[in-house]
Amino acid sequence: MAGAAPGILLSDVAAARHGARIRAAAPTARLIPVPPEGPLPAAAGAEIAFVTRDLFLGGTRHRLTPRFLRFTDFLQTLPSLRWVQTFSAGTDMAVYQAMLGRGLLLTNSAGASAIAVAQTAIAGLLALARQLPRVMEAQRRRAWEPLYGAAEPRAFEGQTALVIGTGPIGQEIGRLCRAFGLRTVGIRRDPAAGLPDGFDVAAGFANLPDWLPRADWLLLACPLTTTTCGLIDAAALARLPPGAHLVNVSRGGVVAEAALLAALQEGRLAGAFLDVFEAEPLPPDSPFWALPNVIVSPHSAAASDGLPERVAAIFCDNLRRWLAGASLANLARPVA
Template sequence: MARFLTNRNFLATHGERYRALCAHGGYDAEPITLPDDPTVRLDPAELTEIEIACCTDDFEADPSFTRRFLGSALRAPNLRWLQLPNAGIDHPVFGQLLAQGVTLTTASGVTAEPIAQTAIGGLLALARGFPRWEEARRRHQWLPHPSGQLPRDLRGQTMVIVGVGAIGNQIGRLAQALGLHVIGVRHRARTLADHVDEMHPPSALAALLPRADWLVLACPLTDRTRGLVGAAALALLPVGAYLINVARGQIIDEAALVAALQSGRLSGAYLDVFAVEPLPEDSPLWELPQVIISPHDSAAASGNAARIAELFLRNLRHWLQHEPLENAVAAPG
């Protein structure tokens, strides 16, 4: 008997559609979920029967469940395909699964809209001075902006987005609606579907940074992007620029970022991701008043699980018909 490893939420909401698709395609893989007791593993016989797997629960939300689910996938010797609930593939287990010949499909694009909305929320909060107002509220102070320190108009400012995929494009769309001039940085050339005013290759980043009122990181973590934004890159930004990171924490040299914020070279930052997560209690980032922090939660939205399920069910149709899968990760080499 073949098995389908999944999570309980998927079975409760989409189990009937899954079974109907399998029946139509002549495929029989009985759903199986992890035991309720977190100390209990699936037995070896069950693991041997698992051929496909899908999780619609956010891997970032429950690290314990994530370790158990991915551990089971890694120990399933006949696993052929795993649908992930997240876009990033920098977790070491994913490389191991690819090396074992497992097909991985990501949820790229599924959370692009909520992440973009959160990023723009951070931008608006910083641009309009919400951190200052919030600090005044805590102190019960009535503190309007002084006439000589009014917020700059957003219209006409420039945003540089590093990584113009699904997330970067959604951020660009919203930024353009606010009147910003949007510059994208990625390897592929600009297309009509891209919400940017200019597109440049990564090799041009150093020349673009002096133009950036807002530097937005929305790129994957790779060997090329790790440590991309360090002291040298931050020094190229105009004095008073802002930084937004909804990509991965390791893309930034956090010590250099703290120094730039403390010196006033950067006016502020919205950070959703960090080099070490959870962010250590002794990190100086917690104490900087011009920094907005979210706990790697920018993608949170009630509709994500349903969107991931729909993606999996579309891919299941493709898989049963031996067609290319959406968001398939290229095998190494």
């Protein structure tokens, strides 16, 4: 049973931004702000931690910030800690997996960024479909080059969007794709679970090789797991039809980057919108920067000024559940 007056560890920024909302959800809660430097606060008996994006700003999943590490290292010293809520939808980072290994409850913020991430994916799809990289390259040369002619943009009618991952992000991508007239096929872990919102067809990972040759657009919106790591390899890319495009707003590790680079350089893949990479930041000497058929985005698909409040709302809903002794929403699991 949760304590009647739970201690909640959070950043000083989150305490100032969300303190009133948290106290409204749990009037007896004891907020314990963790400053970016200096002495750490007294946190004896603290049961809950709220990990917010301000701790992560300026870093990447491969290069964590000193503020993030200071906060998460502090959590490791607290034997009373029982539950950690994080701002992210994905929890495949080693620090989160270690929390699960320690036996802590870990909840993510799945759904908070779904609309922004899906809109980013569709923005990338539309930019590639309407050949905006070609238009912008002509603009840099101050050249007036209309898109009429042999390589005109294809109409969406009759095209298929194959979306890997049918969670909140994948479902919103599917809904938006259908709004533009694309047929949508979702690849999910459990195809017997029914047809998710936003899709015309759902299939399992075992059926992915059968669907790749029919995909004009391959959109990746899945978590990084043992099933999805390296899922889109050279063999998978070779099964895509000529002229297909790829959009990745999931994790860089879902795609074999060397195989993707070769497919793009050789023209077997028409183009790609890439928000995530195996190594982030993307090194300055990466060939992806210079490819005319690639749009590089710096892992910003979730960026939205409303995101912190949506994450806080998820945390406060879970906080009420915690105090009531109910099951928490968005429970994370070890990567499998």
